[in-house]
Amino acid sequence: MTLLGELQAGESLESVTLPPVSRLDLIKYAGASGDYNPIHTIDEEAKKAGLPGVIAHGMWTMGNLAKLFTPYYEEGFIQDYSIRFKGMVFLNDRITLHAVVDDNKEEEMTFDVCAKNQKGKNVIEGHVTFCKRLIEAVTY
């Protein structure tokens, strides 16, 4: 695997396509996060709220997107992670995660990040600042 620190502006991390969004994914996230808002798990509640069906938790998508950086914790850590929620994610959507290097400085790297659906629309987008300070805990 390439080191994160070797990437230059304009280069991308390898994108990841998630399996089609399933109800079980959202039930699991509800349980793990404690966010039991029923529009994410129960069709009738989603419809009552004016939605065509259940939608994923925005934080589920944001949580997923961060995993592009998980293999690189030996080089540093995510210092800043900011996201705008742009569109809804429905069951069976195929979400692809993207990160492009914006700048690579001595102490930190910045990235433009987004998650797109199968139609190529950004459902979330934002920025990551990866701090190149090593964390003592993460040593093999």
Next chain:
Amino acid sequence: MFKQAIGKRSDKVKNKVERGAVKKFAEAIGDSHPVFVDDVKFSRNIAPPTFPRIFDYGKIEGLDLPKKGLIHGEQTYHYERPLLVGEDVLCYAEVEDYYERSGKSGDMGFLKVKRYGEDLGGKMIFSEEQVVIITEAVRKEMHV
């Protein structure tokens, strides 16, 4: 009601970064990487960056948000260092701002809530900012 809440903050609540909770959370976002879950391979494990979602930040007096009808607009995390599995974190929340803008679906309220996590010595570990959009329909129901 939201305007008056600006500047109000909750009392600190002690939360633990529980190993089981981290494991379950990592699984739920499809990221069961050893750095989060394997304590044989790593001397210490850390928590995923969006894990603070699960913490209890205490109650902000005078801020009663409806359970339904809120739209999550933006979310930001800032870390001084990653969260370590097993550590205690003192968490609290503060209403940073509230303003209204008119849009296609009536007047929208924008509520900015900032949340903090400190170590037991009072040193900041992370902060997060959430922008919640409250539609006119929801505010009518709440009579605010």
